[in-house]
Amino acid sequence: MAVVERRYLFTPGPTPVPAEVLAAMGAPVVHHRSPDFRPVYERCLARLREVCRTQSDVLLFTASGTGAFESAVVNLVTPGDPHLVVSAGSFGERWASMTKAYGADVDHLRYAWGETPDAGDVVARLGEREAKAVWIVHSETSTGVVADVQAIAAAAKEAGALVVVDAVSSLGAVPCETDAWGLDVVVSGSQKALMTPPGLGVAAVSDGAMEHRGSTPRFYFDWERTRKAQRALDAPFTPPVSLVSALDVALGLLLDEGLEAAFERHVRLGRAARAGAKAMGLELFSPDEDRSAVVTAIRAPEGIDSGVILTAVRSRFGMTLANGQGDLKGKIFRIGHIGWFDVFDVTTALAAVELVLAELGADIERGVAVTAALEAYEHSSVA
Ligand code: PLP
Numbered sequence: 001m002a003v004v005e006r007r008y009l010f011t012p013g014p015t016p017v018p019a020e021v022l023a024a025m026g027a028p029v030v031h032h033r034s035p036d037f038r039p040v041y042e043r044c045l046a047r048l049r050e051v052c053r054t055q056s057d058v059l060l061f062t063a064s065g066t067g068a069f070e071s072a073v074v075n076l077v078t079p080g081d082p083h084l085v086v087s088a089g090s091f092g093e094r095w096a097s098m099t100k101a102y103g104a105d106v107d108h109l110r111y112a113w114g115e116t117p118d119a120g121d122v123v124a125r126l127g128e129r130e131a132k133a134v135w136i137v138h139s140e141t142s143t144g145v146v147a148d149v150q151a152i153a154a155a156a157k158e159a160g161a162l163v164v165v166d167a168v169s170s171l172g173a174v175p176c177e178t179d180a181w182g183l184d185v186v187v188s189g190s191q192k193a194l195m196t197p198p199g200l201g202v203a204a205v206s207d208g209a210m211e212h213r214g215s216t217p218r219f220y221f222d223w224e225r226t227r228k229a230q231r232a233l234d235a236p237f238t239p240p241v242s243l244v245s246a247l248d249v250a251l252g253l254l255l256d257e258g259l260e261a262a263f264e265r266h267v268r269l270g271r272a273a274r275a276g277a278k279a280m281g282l283e284l285f286s287p288d289e290d291r292s293a294v295v296t297a298i299r300a301p302e303g304i305d306s307g308v309i310l311t312a313v314r315s316r317f318g319m320t321l322a323n324g325q326g327d328l329k330g331k332i333f334r335i336g337h338i339g340w341f342d343v344f345d346v347t348t349a350l351a352a353v354e355l356v357l358a359e360l361g362a363d364i365e366r367g368v369a370v371t372a373a374l375e376a377y378e379h380s381s382v383a
Contacts, residue, residue, distance in 0.1 A: 005318050006318050007318045007319075007320075008317070008318060008319040008320065008345070008348065008349070009320050010319055010320060010321050010322075010335050010336055010337075010345065010348075010349045011320055011321065011322045011334070011336045012141045012169055012192065012294060012295035012322060012334060012336030012337075012338060013141065013168070013169055013189070013191050013192040013198075013336065013338070014191040014192075014197065014198050015191060015192055015193070015195065015336060015338055015339040015340065015341070016195075016339065016340045016341070016345075017195055017196060017197055017246075017250075017340065018195055018250070018253060018340050020249050020253065021195055021196055021246045021249045021250045021253070022246070023249075024242070024245040024246040024248070024249045025197065025242045025243070025245070025246045026242075027242070027245060029241055029242060030241055031241075032235055032238055032239055032241050033234060033235075037241055037244075038233045040241075040244060040245050040248050041233055041235070041239070041244060042233055043248055044060075044244050044245075044247055044248035044251065045057075045058060045060065045230060047248065047251035047252065047255060048060070048202055048204075048247075048251065049204075050251075050255060051171065051172055051194075051251055051254060051255070051259065052171065052176070052178045052186055052188075052202075052204040053176070053177050053178050053179060053180065053259075054178035054179045054186070054204045054206075055179060056178070056179070056204055056205055056206050056207065057204070057205060057227050057230060057231070058202050058203070058204045058205075059071070059202065059203045059204075059205055059223060059226045059227060059230065060200060060201075060202055060226075060230070060235075060239065060244070061200070061201040061202070061203070061220075061221065061226070062199065062200065062201075062237070062238075062239060062240050063199075063200075063201040063221075064189055064191070064198055064199065064201055065166075065168035065187060065188060065189030065192075065201050066094070066201070067201045067221070068187045068188070068189065068201025068202055068203045069095065069098070069166060069168075069187045069201075069203075070098060070221060071187075071201075071203050071218075071221035071223060072164050072185045072187060072203060072209075073095075073098050073099055073102050073104075073216075074102065074216050074217075074218040074221050074222075075205075075209075075213050075214065075216075075218065075221070075222070075223045076132070076133055076162065076164070076185070076209065076212065076213065076214055077099055077102045077103065077104045077214050077216055078103075078214030078215045078216060079102065079103025079104070079216070080103060080104075080105055081104055081105060081132045081214065082104075082105045082107065082129060082130060082131050082132060083099050083104040083105065083106050083107070083131050083132055083133050083134075083135060084106075084107045084109060084122070084125055084126060084129075084131035084133070084134045084135070084156075084161065085099055085106050085107070085108050085109070085134075085135040086109045086111075086117050086122065086134065086135065086136045086137070086147075086152070087108065087109070087110050087111065087137070088110075088111035088112070088113060088114070088115045088116065088117050088137070088140055088143065088145060088147070089113045089114070089137070089140035089141075089142040089143040089145065089325075090113070090140070090141075090142035090325045090326055091137045091140055091141060091142060091166055091168070092110075092135075092136075092137045092140060092166075093110075095135050095137070095166065096108045096110070096135075099135060102216055103216075107125060107129055107131065109121060109122065109125050113142065113143050113326065113327070113328060114143045114145065114285060114286075114297075114328075115145070116145050116147060116148075116287065117136065117147045117148075117152060119148060119151035119152045119154070119155045120155075122134060122152050122155040122156065123155045123158070123159070126155065126156065126158075126159035126161060127159075130159065130160070130161070131156075131159070131161045132161060132162060132212065133156075133161055133162035133163065133164050133184070133212075134152065134153075134155075134156035134161045134162070134163050134164070135164045135166075136149060136152050136153075136163070136164070136165055136166070137165075137166040138165050138166060138167045138169075138170040138174075138176060139167070139168075139169040139170035139173070139174065139294040139295075141168070141169040141294065141295055141334075142324070142325045142326070142328070143285065143286060143297060143328075144285065144286025144287070144292050144294065144295045144296055144297035144334065145286060145287060145292065146170065146174055146291040146292055146293065146294060148291075149165055149176070149181065149183070150177070150181045153165075153181045153182050153183055154181075154182070157182050162184040162185070162208060162209055162212060163182065163183050163184050163185070164184060164185040164187070164209075165183050165185065165186045165187065166187055167186045167187060167188045168187060168188050168189045168192060169192045169193070169294050169295070169338060170188075170193070170294060171186070171188035171192070171193060171194065171202075172188075172192075172193035172194050172195075172254055172259075172262060172338070172339070173192070173193035173262070173263070173266045173293060173294050173338040173339070174263060174266060174291065174293050174294065175259075175263055178204050178206075183204075183206070184205070184206040184208050184209040185203055185204065185205055185206070185209050186203070186204040187201065187202065187203050187204075188201070188202050189201050189202070190202075190243065190246075190247055190250075192338050192339060193254075193262075193266075193294075193338040193339045194247065194250055194251065194254070194339065195250040195253065195254070195339040195340045196243065196246050196247045196250045197243065197246065199240055199243050200240065200243050200244070200247055203223075205223055205227070209223075210223065210224070210227075220237065263293075265342075266293040266294070266337065266338065267290050267293045268343070268376070268377045269293065269337040269341055269342075269343065269346055269377070270290065270292055270293035270294070270296060270337065271290070271376040271377065272343050272346045272347070272373040272374070272376045272377040273296035273335050273337055273346050273349075273350070273373065274286075274288055274292075274296055274376070275372040275373050275375065275376035276346065276347065276350040276369035276370065276372050276373030276376075277296065277298045277350065277369070278372070279365065279368040279369050279371075279372035279373075280350070280353075280354055280357070280364045280365055280366075280368065280369045281363065281364045281365045282298050282299065282301065282364065283298070283299040284296070284297070284298060284299070285297035285298060285299050285324075285328070285331075285332045286298075293337075294336070294337070294338050295322070295334050295335065295336045295337065295338070296334065296335045296337070297324070297328075297332045297333075297334045298332060298333055298334070298335070299331065299332050300330070300331060300332065300333060301357065301362040301363065301364065304357070304360055304362055305330045306323055306324060306329075306330055306331060306332055306333040307323055307329070307330050308360065309321075309333055309353060309356055309357065309360070310322075310323055310333055312356040312359070312360070313349075313352045313353060313356050316352075316355075316356065317352045319348070319349060319352050321333050321334065321335055321336075321349060321353075322334040322335075322336060333353075335349045335350075335353075343373065343374060343377040343378075346373055346377070347369075347370045347373050347374060350369040350370060350373055351369070351370055353369075354366060354369050
C-alpha cells in the first residue's frame with residue numbers, strides 16, 4: 001500500500017504550524033464581541049506584548065506583514081517628510097518603494113544584497129540630513145542577514161529620529177528588545193517564527209510614534225482607531241477569530257519554551273545548517289555568524305541553477321525550500337529554520353539537497369553533512 005505522501009515546509013515563511021495551533025483553527029467560530037472571544041483576544045494581545053518585549057500596545061491587523069508595515073507608513077509619513085530607509089535586500093527595497101509611494105522624501109541608504117547594514121553609516125547619513133524616522137529590516141529574509149538593530153536604533157535615537165523595524169522574520173526567533181532598544185515601531189507577521197498560518201500582521205507602536213503621526217489619509221490601518229478599540233477589547237473590524245485563537249495558542253507554546261530558550265535553539269539551528277552545507281563543500285551566501293539564525297542562504301554549485309535543485313527536492317521528496325529572490329534567483333537557495341523547527345528538520349533538508357546534488361553531478365562531499373549539522377547543534381553552547 002502506498003504511504004501517504006509526506007510534505008515538508010522548509011521555507012522562511014510560511015512555516016510549519018504545530019498541531020495544537022492547527023486544532024485551534026478548527027474550533028467553532030465565535031462572535032468577536034462575545035465573551036467567547038474576548039478572553040482569547042485579551043490573552044493574545046498580552047502575549048504579543050511579552051514576545052515583543054514591550055509595555056506599549058501591539059496592534060493586530062488582518063493583513064500579512066506588508067499590511068502591518070503599511071500601517072506604519074500611512075501613520076508616520078506625511079508627503080514631503082524626510083525619512084531614511086536602510087536596505088540590503090528585497091524587503092528593505094520594498095520599504096523604500098512604499099515610503100516613496102506615500103510621498104516621503106526618502107534618503108535611501110542602499111547596500112548590495114547580502115551586505116550587513118552598519119550603524120556607522122546610519123550615523124553618517126543622519127549627520128548629512130535629518131530624518132523623521134529610520135526604517136530598517138531586522139532579518140533580511142532574502143539574504144539571511146540579521147542586522148544589528150540595537151546599534152542602528154541607538155544611532156537613530158541619538159539623531160532624534162524614530163526607529164521603525166521590520167521584524168517579520170525575526171520576531172520570536174532572534175532577540176528583538178522593543179522597549180530596551182528604544183524601537184518605536186516593530187512590525188511582524190503570523191506566518192514566520194510565530195508558528196501560525198499567514199493572515200495576521202502586528203505592529204508594536206510606542207507612545208513616541210503615536211505622538212508623531214502624520215497627516216496621510218487612512219482608515220483601516222489607522223493606529224489610533226485600532227489602539228482605542230483594542231484597549232476596550234472591542235476590535236474595530238471583524239478580526240479573523242480563528243487565526244487569533246491560533247496565534248494565541250502558538251504564542252503560548254513559544255512563551256512556554258521561553259524566549260531565551262527559543263533564541264538559543266535558533267542560534268543552534270543556524271549553526272547546524274551552516275555546518276552541514278559547508279561540510280558538503282557548498283559555499284554560504286548568508287553570513288557565517290550566530291546572528292544569522294533565521295534562514296541559511298547557500299550558493300548553488302557552479303553550473304547548477306538553484307531552481308533545478310528545488311524542483312528536484314520537491315518532486316522527489318515533497319520538500320519545499322526557497323529560491324533566491326531578484327538577481328539571486330537561480331543562484332542561491334534558502335533553508336528556513338524559524339518557528340517550529342528542530343535539528344532533524346535541518347538534517348532532513350540537508351540530506352535531500354545532498355542526494356539531489358549528487359544526482360546532478362555536483363562536486364560535493366557525500367555522507368558528512370548530517371553528521372556535521374548534528375555535531376554543530378549538539379556541541380555548541382550559546383553564550
Ligand atoms: N519583511 C520580511 C523580512 C519578510 O521576510 C517578509 C515575508 O515575506 C515580509 C516583510 C513581507 O511579509 P508578508 O509576506 O507577510 O506581507
